[in-house]
Amino acid sequence: MEAILPGAPWLIAHRSMLGINKPYKVTLNEQDYVLWQNQQGEVFALDNICPHMQAPLSDGWICQNKDAIACPFHALEFDGQGRLHNCGKVSSQPLLNPLEIVIKDDCIWTYGGYDPKIPIPDLISKVSAGMSFLGVAGEKSIRGTFLDNISINYDYNHQSGTHRELFGIKANRIPVFEYDGYWAKVVQELDRNDTTWNDILRNPLILTAPKTYTSTLEYAFPALTTFRATFPIGEVLQVHALYPETPTQTKTFVLVYIQPKHPIFKPLLGKFVLSAVTTVIEQDTNAIETSYPRQPAKIRLPNEEIMFHAQKLYHEW
Structure with missing residues (x-):
């Protein structure tokens, strides 16, 4: 589909909606993403589809020692950059696309992958x-x-x-x-x-x-x-x-x-x-x-x- 208002800044969540180490699913312009927040307040966002057998990562769990999310099908782990962690090794290239986010006043904003047309409002x-x-x-x-x-x-x-x-x-x-x-x-x-x-x-x-x-x-x-x-x-x-x-x-x-x-x-x-x-x-x-x-x-x-x-x-x- 053609995106609705491409280049607009979208407020997709507040920190309090994420909890700590809990996957949170967001759908924006027909694209699904998974967000999570660690105990240090860092927020990560990735495409929600596991690249192995397309399981929804938002149904998985957070690996706190790696700041990674685990796939619910096969427990494959992906860090906040989309890299696979497997058998003690980390893939050199991301297998999942991170969603670029901006956090302002505990509000989580994104342009959904589009070039900004207007700034995030204050x-x-x-x-x-x-x-x-x-x-x-x-x-x-x-x-x-x-x-x-x-x-x-x-x-x-x-x-x-x-x-x-x-x-x-x-x-x-x-x-x-x-x-x-x-x-x-x-x-x-x-x-x-x-x-x-x-x-x-x-x-x-x-x-x-x-x-x-x-x-x-x-x-x-x-x-x-x-x-x-x-x-x-x-x-x-x-x-x-x-x-x-x-x-x-x-x-x-x-x-x-x-x-x-x-x-x-x-x-x-x-x-x-x-x-x-x-x-x-x-x-x-x-x-x-x-x-x-x-x-x-x-x-x-x-x-x-x-x-x-x-x-x-x-x-x-």
Whole structure:
């Protein structure tokens, strides 16, 4: 297949997703890779297919004394450079291609073997300054094109339907939309419906959500969408990552950062955010996977120029 947005930097994982000495499989533009991290924090990435009988290396195990991965079929060992270790000897040439990666702020980026077209963004370090990393939520492969998935991140009307029960939004205003190249910023003002007893019984943490709140979203096209908002018990930052696995499959996960107003609020704020992110991803996934094939829209809604901006960047890449 022709790669989707060749030359784009893709955020494929966070260190916390790899664990220690555990294989982690990544599919990017129909190519499978295996990543692992040793106890010293070094990260390695190789083609996932064993060159002997094509077993998936991600089903194997890590040989800690060699920083090598073992094939699950025949226990053949390959180091981070793709060289075979066998009977005390190391092959002079790699038998597997390493995937070039860049680690920035504990985030693992790659161009997937293509020449860079744009630099790796510094958006995460910028928006997370002074905040604590909480964890990763909403990791999921979604049956849908990359364009469909990225469009929903720039769609400021779908929360009134897709996330109706979760957020209960009754008014949505966009006083700020600005962009410069592949960066964009949106300020969103949301009014929530009155909270009912059923809402509280279903989700007591809803009491921590304000009746009206303002959120700031910044984008680093095509990989990142960041959402930052302040609640009565603290500040929340979500970094949504997207990358194309195949023409019809898209991977997403969300890095979550928090800044509680007081340390006592950290467990409550963390639980609220992780739960909400997981629900949002599930609802967005359902919206994408149950939609019929895209046709030209016959209806125009407010603020859709933001979504059209992202689609224009995609088509003009």
